Amino acid sequence: MKLGLYMATQWRQGADLGPELANLIEQVRVAKTSGLASLMVGQHFVSSPLQMFQAMPLLARLAAEAQGMRLGPGLLLLPLLNPVVVAEETATFDWLTGGNAIIGLGLGYRKEEFESIGVPFKERVPRFVEAVEVIRKLWRDDKVEHRGRFHTLSGVQSSIKPKHPGGPPIWMAGDVEVAVKRAAKLADAWMPSPMVTESNVGKLGALFRETRAAAGLAPAAEFPIIRECHVGSGTGNALDEVREPLSFKYEAYASWGGDSGFIPADGIRADFDKFAASRFIIGSESQVVDQIGHYGELTGTDHILLRVQWPGLGQKTVVQTLERLGRVVEKLK
DSSP states (O other): OEEEEEEOOEEETTOOOTTHHHHHHHHHHHHHHTTOOEEEEOOOSSOTTEEEOOHHHHHHHHGGGOTTSEEEESOEEGGGSOHHHHHHHHHHHHHHTTSOBOEEEEOOOOHHHHHHHTOOGGGHHHHHHHHHHHHHHHHHOSSEEEEOSSOEEEEEOOSOOOSSTTOSOEEEOOSSHHHHHHHHHHOSEEOOOTTSOHHHHHHHHHHHHHHHHHTTOOOOSOOEEEEEEEEOOSSSOHHHHHHHHHHHHHHHHHHHOOSSOOSOTTOSGGGHHHHHHTTOEEEOHHHHHHHHHHHHHHHOOOEEEEEOOOTTOOHHHHHHHHHHHHHHHHHHO
């Protein structure tokens, strides 16, 4: 079982972002020392009530601290982006990381993002599928010919090919069956969000594997998932130590809407313990070891990316969790 850091890059409105970059750099250093194998950051636009750094420039800075770790965006909202830019920026990033880049891709679900960037929301699926095809061609072919609904490339060559032959692994998000089937056919791995319950991760993971087999594709090399995580101090209820910032994060998600149906209609705080218990990894060091082992047995995952900070949670607590995760990694060996 590999553990990674899914880095929090969101802060409440009004928070001073001046010290936050230094905090993120410290987190990467501690994560690496603790034996975490990977690092990913997310992407959103016009993200009120949260401030948010953008993924690729932040990752370029953090790569210097994360040598030897696998890292990348998790995930880019591909329908909102030009696939030529994504292909060449990711290829560049693959060289910056010594061939350790990963690229996570997703559809997006917030209409405000599509409206603000000028992409019709109803076109997000065909744009996504075509963009993946364009990216693969640019990474693979010396001369790219592509005439699609949204993009035309006439005998052009990418400015740079990735260091990793054929390009970095593409991990594709999506928390419903149709998205999982799409990922099985287009991606190298499926990566569920923390909003998917433990039992549904197992069910949808089985669907991913079945769909690949039916399409004649080889089994995916790995099964990454994202989970919220806090390793408690051992002096009380671990969830109570992070309840307020974690519930604030998910109330913000609820305000954004979306069609997944994973956010309870009466809000997060109504029964937050129940919501968290079926999705997150929270407890003492020994409890977290047990929970991670249980996730592996139930779902088949072999790579868990852990998010250990949410808007309002202090740096000291975050660093302590990362240090405790180092002991968790040792116990999992």
